[in-house]
Amino acid sequence: MRWSVRGRTAKEYLMSTTKDNLVAWLRDAHAMEEQAETMLKAQYERIENYPDLKARIGEHLEETRQQAKSLESCLNRIGGGSSTIKDMAGKVTAFGQSLGGLFVSDEIVKGSLASYTFEHFEIASYRILIAAAEFAGDQQTRAVCEGILKEEIAMAKWLEDNLPVVTEAYLKRAEAEVTAKR
Incomplete structure (x- = not known):
């Protein structure tokens, strides 16, 4: 006897679930990049x-x-399309985060901290997407995500290497009582 769910074999059901997850996570990643764009532009x-x-x-x-x-x-290639709702939610969140910087004296330091943290969130997201794409047999998506992962790792490394430099520059400007905030 063959096992089935909603008229699909177990293998068809599993692959459908895998594709559904991959599409959902790609939509999340797209919204994450839309959020990142808004934050980076404001910064x-x-x-x-x-x-x-x-x-x-x-x-x-x-x-x-x-x-x-x-x-x-x-997303377009695998029939998913981006999510307007997720994209808008990400942009609204980023806008709120960018407004928060207007009210702190150490905006440049807190912005650098937030950027470093966000880069690691992105790194984890792309590692998950690479694993999901591999499991789904979608080598094109895997390759795209691997390329993006390299860029995110490079940005996180740059921030890691430069957090002390930015912090010191901020502190020097603050001690000299010149505009240090941004």
């Missing part, structure tokens, strides 16, 4: 006194825009 526009950080944020902003497009292509 980039406000940075005034930290040229190296501003340049790297600008570089990663462009990477992030391309990442969102790549994820949307994966």
Whole structure:
């Protein structure tokens, strides 16, 4: 006797569930990149006194825009499409986070901390997507996610290496009583 659920064999059901999960997680990742774009853009526009950080944020902003497009292509290829609701929720969240920086004196330090934390969230998300794509046999999605993962790791490493530099620059500016916030 063959086991079935809703008229599908166990293998068909499992693969459907795998694809459903992959699509849902790709939608989450797309929304995450939309959120990242909003946060990075706000941060980039406000940075005034930290040229190296501003340049790297600008570089990663462009990477992030391309990442969102790549994820949307994966979703379109496998029949998922992005989620307007998730994308909007991510943008609203990012907008709220960017407003929070307006009311703290150490915005540049807290923004760097938030960026470092967010990069690691993204790294974990792409590792999950790579495993899911591999399990689903979707090598194109896996390759896209591996490329994005490399960029996220590079950004996290840059932030890790530069957190002390940004912090010291902030503290020097604060002690000199010049605009240190951004």
